[in-house]
Amino acid sequence: MIDTDDTAFRLPLRKLGEAKAMFAAVAPHRSLARAPFDTRNLATGVCIAFVLWALLLAAQPLLIHQWTQYIGFWLKALGLPAGTIVGASQAEPLHQLLAPLKSAIPSPEMLFGALAFGGAAWFAAGRLEGRLLPIKYLLRSLCVILLLSILVLLVWPESFAYSLEQHAGDLMTNGYRCLLVFPFMLGVGYHLFDERLVVKLLYSLAIETYFIVMIPHKIILHIVALHFGTRLSMPLLYVCLGSAFDVLVFVALYAWALSNLPPQHHSM
Structure with a gap:
């Protein structure tokens, strides 16, 4: 049997007891702590999410039009061929714009x-x-x-008949869908914490605005890479810089918003 009275065992046990006593009052890391829940905050978050969702839904035609026009501007600036969008009510203006561009097999x-x-x-x-x-x-x-x-x-x-314009169109569609989903993710997450309503609105708008600006630039990057490259890079681009990338960026921005909460929230 092991003699527990031996000094070699008693000293580490004593040190362990001292360490426990020293850090007993330290709160667990916030990733291990329970998230606060307040019915009022939840209701406020859901309301904000629905308002942002409704605004984005109403702005869809304008947003898609502006994205398409911006992509067309950069195609001309980069010296790439661009098609002509016929009619203001076309269902797929991006496909018309990108029709002259090809991605080689x-x-x-x-x-x-x-x-x-x-x-x-x-x-x-x-x-x-x-x-x-x-x-x-x-x-x-x-x-x-x-x-x-x-x-x-x-x-x-x-x-592998997936064309460049189909690829870009799916990126735009999925990016817009992410814009519609992100407000609800913020509503049932970030908005549960006690924070001023104005601050919650500002962070929500900042995150949504970031994606509104980022999505067309990401599409332009895909277009240039596929036009000068081949279709072989299409799956890698879609996995690395597609919807999964949008979600990862959202997680980073969500963490940024949480990190700027008042100090009392960080020790919960």
Whole structure:
């Protein structure tokens, strides 16, 4: 049996007891604490969310029009061909604008080169350990997407009929849908905390405004990359800079809003 009276055991136990006593009054990290719940805050948050949702819904035609016009401006500024939007009531003006742009199908040589690059990246990622382990999983996930894209283009190229204008149109549609969802995510999260109504409105408007500005720039980036590149990059672009990217940016902005709450909330 182990003699618990031995000094080698009693000293660490005493130190552990002292440490517990020293930090007993320290509140747990806010990520482990219970979120506050107040019916009034919840009702206020839901009301704000519905107001923003209604405004965005009413502004949809104007917003889509302005995004399309802005994309057209940058196409001309970059010297890229742009189509003419016929009529103000066209259902798909972005498709008309991007009709002259094409994204080439990669040649077999390019596909095998990309295959070699993807394989090298896979094995290089395997050398990442310790703190770099999350990067390893991220890189290998991207390698899987790249390798699957190459396989599809080699075996079944006609299934890759997704055009550049369809890709850009889906980005715009999904971006607008995210704009409609984010107010409700703020309403049942950030707005539950005690904060002045004006501040809640300002942060909500700031986050929504950021996405209103960011979405057309993201679409322009996709258009340029696909026009000068090939369709092989389309799945990677969609995964890395598509709706998932919008959600990650929203999480970062949500954390920014929470970090600016009054100090008493951080120790809850």
